[in-house]
Amino acid sequence: GAVVSQHPSRVICKSGTSVKIECRSLDFQATTMFWYRQFPKKSLMLMATSNEGSKATYEQGVEKDKFLINHASLTLSTLTVTSAHPEDSSFYICSARVLGQVDTEAFFGQGTRLTVV
Amino acid sequence: EDQVTQSPEALRLQEGESSSLNCSYTVSGLRGLFWYRQDPGKGPEFLFTLYSAGEEKEKERLKATLTKKESFLHITAPKPEDSATYLCAAFSSGSARQLTFGSGTQLTVLP
Numbered sequence: 001g002a003v004v005s006q007h008p009s010r011v012i013c014k015s016g017t018s019v020k021i022e023c024r025s026l027d028f029q030a031t032t033m034f035w036y037r038q039f040p041k042k043s044l045m046l047m048a049t050s051n052e053g054s055k056a057t058y059e060q061g062v063e064k065d066k067f068l069i070n071h072a073s074l075t076l077s078t079l080t081v082t083s084a085h086p087e088d089s090s091f092y093i094c095s096a097r098v099l100g101q102v103d104t105e106a107f108f109g110q111g112t113r114l115t116v117v
Numbered sequence: 118e119d120q121v122t123q124s125p126e127a128l129r130l131q132e133g134e135s136s137s138l139n140c141s142y143t144v145s146g147l148r149g150l151f152w153y154r155q156d157p158g159k160g161p162e163f164l165f166t167l168y169s170a171g172e173e174k175e176k177e178r179l180k181a182t183l184t185k186k187e188s189f190l191h192i193t194a195p196k197p198e199d200s201a202t203y204l205c206a207a208f209s210s211g212s213a214r215q216l217t218f219g220s221g222t223q224l225t226v227l228p
Contacts, residue, residue: 006160034215043204043220044161093160106216108153108160 002028004096006109013084013116021079021112023094029074030096034106035067038091050077084116119144121207123219130195130226138190138203138222146210150188152181153204155221161204164190195226 003026013019023033031052036044048069049057056069066088068080077096081088091113095106120143130136142150149168153161165174167183174181178199180191190203202223206216 004160041223043218046215049215091158095160106151107163111158111160113158 002026002096002098002107004094004107004109006094006112008112009110010113011115013114015085015116016083018080018082019084019114021081021092021094021114023077023079023096023109025075025096025107028096028098030077030098031074033071033077033094033096035069035077035079036093036095038093038111044093047079081114084114086116089114089116119207119209119217121205121217121219123203123205123222125222126220127223128225130192130224132196132226132228133194135191135193135195137192138224140188140190140205140219141186142188142205142207142217143186144207144209144217147207148210149208150183151206151208151216152188152190153206155202155204164203192224195224197226197228200224200226 005024005026007022011019033050035047037047038044046059047062050069050071052071052074058064066082071077091111093111095108097106122141124139149166151166152164154164155161165181170183170185172183178193182189202221204221206218208216
């Protein structure tokens with residue numbers, strides 16, 4: 001299957017600082033990437049849909065100024081958590097679909113464990 | 118609004134004890150039903166996609182089936198390495214290209 005690489009896998013940052021998480025599709029092009037947040041023992045909560053070359057679409061309740069998404073190319077999307085607070089600590093996961101295949105499975109990155117201290 | 122419900126929340130099996138996980142869905146125009154496996158601290162790993170009622174897919178000890186209202190993930194003679202959280206997700210014509218996930222079933226297979 002297609003490979004999605006997410007980096008870093010773990011990050012610890014201080015309150016008030018910003019953290020960038022990268023999501024790359026390694027062997028395919030993805031016009032659309034998705035960013036999820038997962039709380040312990042809970043399912044994935046969609047935060048935003050990232051489209052190459054255009055602004056991301058955020059889900060209701062997700063602060064777009066806090067969670068900045070950039071999808072500069074067909075293989076890279078980034079999520080920047082700005083002015084991080086302890087309540088932003090969570091597991092963040094990205095996924096991508098193969099270009100032109102909207103009905104197929106989405107491939108997921110390995111996830112990023114963010115801890116804000 | 119699309120909804121996906123999984124049961125049970127948690128399941129403990131003895132090695133070799135077969136069982137099934139349930140995924141009920143209420144979506145407007147199902148275009149695909151996906152099963153994923155997630156290990157602790159990892160992203161979901163794709164298992165199966167089912168597109169129409171009556172369809173079945175198999176992979177090693179796992180078999181996924183689909184009806185018009187639900188999907189089952191059958192696990193035959195499980196091994197401890199099958200322990201994980203199993204997630205199902207629906208993709209519908211009304212979902213604007215996003216998946217609706219269930220809350221998952223945490224499976225533990227005891228040796």
